[in-house]
Amino acid sequence: MSRVYNFSAGPAVLPEEVLKEAAAEMLDYNGTGMSVMEMSHRSKAFEEIITTAEQDLRDLMGIPDNYKVLFLQGGASQQFAMIPMNLMKNRVADYIITGQWAKKAAKEAEKYGKVNRIASSEDKTFSYIPDCSDLPVSEDADYVYICENNTIYGTKFKELPDTKGKTLVADVSSCFLSEPVDVTKYGVIYGGVQKNIGPAGVVIVIIREDLITEDVLPGTPTMLTYKTHADAKSLYNTPPAYGIYICGKVFKWIKAQGGLEAMKEKNEKKAKVLYDFLDQSRLFKGTVEKKDRSLMNVPFVTGDADLDAKFVKEAKAAGLENLKGHRSVGGMRASIYNAMPYEGVVALVEFMKKFEEENQ
Numbered sequence: 215m216s217r218v219y220n221f222s223a224g225p226a227v228l229p230e231e232v233l234k235e236a237a238a239e240m241l242d243y244n245g246t247g248m249s250v251m252e253m254s255h256r257s258k259a260f261e262e263i264i265t266t267a268e269q270d271l272r273d274l275m276g277i278p279d280n281y282k283v284l285f286l287q288g289g290a291s292q293q294f295a296m297i298p299m300n301l302m303k304n305r306v307a308d309y310i311i312t313g314q315w316a317k318k319a320a321k322e323a324e325k326y327g328k329v330n331r332i333a334s335s336e337d338k339t340f341s342y343i344p345d346c347s348d349l350p351v352s353e354d355a356d357y358v359y360i361c362e363n364n365t366i367y368g369t370k371f372k373e374l375p376d377t378k379g380k381t382l383v384a385d386v387s388s389c390f391l392s393e394p395v396d397v398t399k400y401g402v403i404y405g406g407v408q409k410n411i412g413p414a415g416v417v418i419v420i421i422r423e424d425l426i427t428e429d430v431l432p433g434t435p436t437m438l439t440y441k442t443h444a445d446a447k448s449l450y451n452t453p454p455a456y457g458i459y460i461c462g463k464v465f466k467w468i469k470a471q472g473g474l475e476a477m478k479e480k481n482e483k484k485a486k487v488l489y490d491f492l493d494q495s496r497l498f499k500g501t502v503e504k505k506d507r508s509l510m511n512v513p514f515v516t517g518d519a520d521l522d523a524k525f526v527k528e529a530k531a532a533g534l535e536n537l538k539g540h541r542s543v544g545g546m547r548a549s550i551y552n553a554m555p556y557e558g559v560v561a562l563v564e565f566m567k568k569f570e571e572e573n574q
């Protein structure tokens with residue numbers, strides 16, 4: 215067996231310890247004589263898996279009691295609709311447009327009400343986070359929406375926007391559990407887990423209780439109503455059980471690493487190796503304004519599309535996989551999520567140095 219360093223933006227690298235544990239338990243989970251995949255979601259064993267997973271997530275993020283944790287399906291994209299359907303009481307919402315995912319979310323919300331795009335960084339190909347200290351927040355906005363870490367462009371909100379008292383909704387798909395977070399600043403935090411937490415098929419929604427009501431937009435399906443899942447503790451129907459089990463293992467792994475403070479430290483150390491190299495390189499260039507750089511997704515270019523393609527190809531041959539940038543921006547992107555080891559980033563930088571020397 216040989217594993218590569220996988221820089222995919224998602225689905226992405228998971229901790230090897232977690233994968234090994236899951237492999238060892240594949241045929242017989244904890245003396246049950248069956249795999250978690252084969253198990254009733256109403257069984258005692260699964261009940262313990264999901265309640266432990268929720269508690270560990272609560273511990274890691276310091277989630278207060280007045281927030282519910284929901285394990286749902288449909289990916290992050292389904293939340294683009296579920297959020298307005300459940301939260302748009304006045305049928306008005308403000309969106310901050312920092313990339314394709316926020317753009318898609320805003321477009322979807324437009325099906326349900328008025329969407330005000332109160333800030334955007336599209337003028338410079340989303341290479342920065344706009345100043346959000348004094349936004350024209352709409353008086354009747356039901357919420358203000360952000361995509362906190364922009365997977366495609368490699369930017370991250372270092373400071374949350376001043377929402378002037380309005381509920382903040384954040385897509386944290388690509389920065390979930392990468393650093394400590396003050397949950398009380400948000401009304402809703404959600405993310406697909408397939409980047410930092412587990413296999414695709416699970417989306418986690420952390421939502422303040424007062425936002426969970428029966429008063430949703432007319433025609434909202436039962437399955438797309440937060441209250442359905444909150445009341446049933448994520449067991450209204452068959453949940454993505456195996457995915458939740460892996461998420462639970464990743465929560466334990468993060469706890470064993472020292473929690474979110476330690477995760478942040480490790481992520482900063484990893485990202486620094488790459489950014490420091492980019493800042494002095496004669497060939498490669500980071501594409502993001504320094505102050506807004508993501509710890510998770512690092513886009514870079516040579517400025518020559520053919521050379522970029524050569525780099526991606528040769529990196530792959532050297533065991534450094536999935537470095538091609540998003541199809542909408544080109545160039546390269548290294549996603550260095552929690553489970554990417556420090557050694558992986560060092561190996562990437564060593565390879566970049568060698569490539570630079572060979573391609574002067």
Ligand SMILES: Cc1ncc(COP(=O)(O)O)c(C=O)c1O
Pocket residue numbers: 224288289290291292315361363364365366385386387388406
């Ligand atoms: C920030 C962000 N939001 C949303 C999505 C969409 O996620 P999904 O494919 O789970 O719908 C992605 C996917 O890469 C993402 O990076």
